[in-house]
Every structure is written in structure tokens, then in C-alpha cells.
Amino acid sequence: MKKSLLIVLMALLLVSFGFSQGVAEESGNKKVYLITMDQMDQHWQHVNAGCEKAAKEIGGIDYKWLAPDVKDDNKQIECINNAVAGGAQAILLAANGPTAVTAALKEATAAGVKIIYVDSAADYPSEQILATDNEAAGKTAGTELLKALNAKGKTTGNIGIVTVNAATASTVAREKGFRATFEGTGFNILETQYSNGDATVSKDMSANFITQGVVGLFGANEGCSVGIGNAIKEAGDQVIGVGFDTSDMILSLVNDGYVLCTMAQNPEVMGYEGMKTAAKVLNGETVDKKYVDTGVSVIRKTE
């Protein structure tokens, strides 16, 4: 019994020795972490692709991508803590909400970590914010829909919004911008439906809206937009739909004419430029622009 205990203690000592050696050796590369809202939305895949591209070009960067499995404030806090514990020197963060993660960020900056926001900022100071101005993008979407409705001679009617949830800051801002466009017009926006970005749930909600006689629909993210497009395709009702993000399915719905247009963000630019900023900051250089609007383009049917 005593012999095996001795062996276990020796093994533990060796392992801890190994750990200390390991830490000493890794001082060369800069550790940069990307933390997004989840890992499933195509959008984050593009941000990641941008980060990887920049990391490869710059060189000397240990890059890791962390994200919760679903959009959840607490899970994102865990990711931030894990990144800090893993030795992150800079974190590129797409904050799920403006206030939930600020405590974790405070701890991170106290540990010397530099914060850069990609896609969604939190209410906490950072080196730079690279994002789509979501409220402006929502306004653009609303303007497109309003223009198309007026062109068809419609000035009144119901509009339906299908969005993710009430907490994700980016989609909340898009809805705000969209609603602002319709204020003062003859159109009435019905009670917003939350689908968590699930494409089949979004389709059901959109079909219910169409039964209620809406003239226009807005999908605030990728999953919602796929749902709206499929519902319009099925109903064949001349409902005008405007979406967000550009997956293969959304683009085919636009090209087939079921969705009028979709707002294409530039997630790869966010990741690419964000990583470059991280490298600059870790090199001790100053960052001139505090806010980079990576913008949206309106994607319509290709003629």
C-alpha cells in the first residue's frame, strides 16, 4: 500500500514539473482567442475564417476559437474565463448581450488581456469595435421593404417580424432599426415572434403571419430568413420578404424571387481586421480607429 502511494506521489511530482517546464517554453507566440455567440451559425464560421487567414498572414499567433453550443450569456462567460485561464493575451469577442459579460471582461482586463469586439460590442471599454451597425442595417432592410410595398401601391397593411430572441443585442438592434422605418407610415407591425433562429419554427411562424394577412415579412438572421422565404414560397401570396445574412439557401430563395433582398454582412472582414488589430495591440502599437463599421450590402436577385 505504501509503495503504490509513493509511486503516485512521484508521478504527480513529475507531471507538475512537466507543467512548469511547458509554461516556460511557450512565451514565443501570441495567444489570441475568438469567442463568438455559438458555433453553428454560418456567420461565425466566416468570422473564424477571417481570423485564421489573418493569423496565418501575420505569423507567430496561437489562435483558438471558443464558443458555447447555444446563444447563452452564462455559457459565454464561461468561455471568456476559460480563455483567460488558457493564457489568452487578446480576445476577439462577439458579445451575446451588452451587460451580461462585463464582469468577466473586467477580470480579463485585470489579467492583462486586450479586448476587441467583433460583430457585437458589450458595455465595456475595448481596443476596437468591428461590427455591422445593426440598427442601421435594420433600417436599410425596412427601407427596402417600404420601397417595394409603395411600388406595389400599398400604403397600409400588417407586417410580421420573426427574430431570434429578446436578449441577443445584434438582432434586437436590427428589429429596432426596422421598426423605426415604419413609424408614421400606414403599416402596422404585429407582435414579434421569437424562433431562436430555428428555420422550421420560423417557417411555421411566418406561415401563421401569412394566414393573418401580412403584406411584408422581416427575418432578422439566417435561420429566420430561411423560414420566411420557405413560407412565402409555399403561400405564393405576393408577400414581400426581406432577410438577413447570406447562406446558400437564402441566396437561392432570393434568386428564385421568394425573398426580395437580404442584408449581407461582412463577417470575414470583421475577423480579418480584428485579428490584425489584435496583433498590432499586442505589439504595443496604438489603434487609431475606435469603431470600424464593416457595413452591409443589399443582395438582390442576380439578373
Add this chain to the structure above:
Amino acid sequence: MNEKIDSPYKRLMAIRGTGQVLTVTGVLIALCIIFGLVNPMFLSGRNAGNLFRQIAPILLIGIGQSFALLLGQIDLSIGSVVGMSCMISATLMTRGSSPLVASLIALLCSLGIGALNGFLISWCKLPAFIGTLGTMTIARGIAQIANNNYNTDSIGKAAEGFRNLFYYGKSLGVYNAIWIAIFIWLIFNFLLTRTKTGRHIYAAGSNQEAARLSGVNVKIVTLKAYLISSFVCCIVGLMATATSGMGTMDAGNCYELYAVAASVIGGISVLGGQGLLFGTVIGASIWGVLQNGLQFAGAPVAIRNIAIGIIVIVSVLVDIVVRSNKGKTVAKAEMTKEE
């Protein structure tokens, strides 16, 4: 001495579980009337078709969960198997497989998870909660790596037939999805009420040890139940692929809980051995009517969640109260006879 059970009503009520089914059917009718009054478009023909089609997948996953619950177990992997089936079928279709081949492979994988569930619970003696919790995360992981951590591309025009078969098409004026749900319900209700396997499921759920000693092969019966559950999940996953025209990694999220709600509202007891599969039809319908009707009523989403939670709790409470009252009246009757 038992009193003679003569009237058809008494005969019906003697079947355990009928009481709750009748109660919730009343609730369902009441809800439909209320929602119809609040917004008459709820009762329109177009919405009726949509509503039944929205109920169909909930009924299917409800059937799966009901089989697990009747055994006194639970299946937490339901939502993930739906997602896995959706992603596998869609990924294969975007890589050139025919919808038939893609569906069959998705079916094989789903049944694999079902078999794994049965194996872990029956032979490895894992508690069902833990075993299916593990397969839940495994299946979701498979859904994510199926297309290399991306949602899939559009399954394309070649899959229009598939999409019509599972979701968009109608036969005899009724959506195919509804026919599929009815057909599958008829098969599994027959299995549950008229075959040996069905009787064994009720027996094993009521008292597993007694059933085993009476010669019921509890292990095999449990395996069968979990295979049934994963089978219906595969169908729902294929419906999801057909609805969206693509594979989404988050398909089926939280479905295991909706399935429990549908079963429990319909009178399936979580303690096992009691409940009618017809109750699951009503439970799924109440779920669908709430989701659909509250949207037509313009209710904020929070109200929807609260309403569903209240109905689930009340359903289980009713079951418990009625059962304890029945026990009291039987005990009272026996005491008066002895005097």
C-alpha cells in the same frame, strides 16, 4: 363483490387513463373556441391545414417519448436525433445522394442511437436519464460534424419530390405530413394496445420486477421502445430537412421536453405503466394550438411559455388528484362493505 359495469360510459371510464384524456379533450375544445373568438382567422381553413401540419411533428416525437414514459423511463435524446437525422439526410443530398438513400442512411444512424439507448439502459443498467443524456450530446455532436460544423447548402431542385412527400405536398386535400403522423400513430397504437409487446410495455412500466418474474423480457421490450422513439425522431428530422430545404445543426432543439409535455398533458404517467397513446394526440394538439393560437391572439412570447408551463403542471396534478381520490373511494367502499 364488484358492481356490474354495464353502461358504455362506465366501461370506457374503467380503462385507466381515459378520465384525463376526456378532461384534456375538453380543454382542447375550449382553447380552440377561445382562440377562435379572439381572432376568427384562427379558425380559417388555411390555418386549420397549417395547424394540423404544425401538430404532426409534435405528435410523432410525443409517441416516442410516450413509449419511454410508459416504461417508466425517459428519452432525452429525442431532439438531438431529430437534428442528427436532419443534418445527415441534408448533407448526403447536397453531396449527390438520392433522397431515398440519404433518408435510409439517416434512418440507420437514428436507429443506431435508439439501439445504443436500449443497450445502455437494459444491459448496462444505466438510469435512463443518464444514458439518454449521454446519447443526446453524442447525437448533437454528430449533427454538427456531419457537414463539418456548417449548416448545409440547399438540397436543391432534385429534392423537390422529397420535400413534397414529407412536408409541402397534399394527398386528398390533406398535407402529407399529417397523413404520415396519422399512419405512424395508427401503427404504434395498434402495437401498444393489441400486441404482446404493448402489454409487456405496460407491465414493465407498472412494476418492472413483477413483470420480469412473470416472464416479460424487460430488456428486449425496453430496446424496442427506444428503437421506436428513435424511428419517429428520424421521420421528424426528415420533415425538418424537407421544410427548410437544408440541414440545420440546431434542428430539434429542446424537442425532448416538448415531447414530455405532449405525453404528460395527454395523461401518460411519468411513473410508468399508465396512459393512452390517444392522449398523446390530444397533448400534442394542445401544444400546437397554444403555439399557433397565441400568435394569432397577438400574445407576447412570455405568455406562451407561462401558459404551457401551467397546463403541463395542472395536467399532472389532475392525474395525481384523480388517482388518489379513486383510491379513497375504493377504500371507502371496501370499509362500508365490511361494516
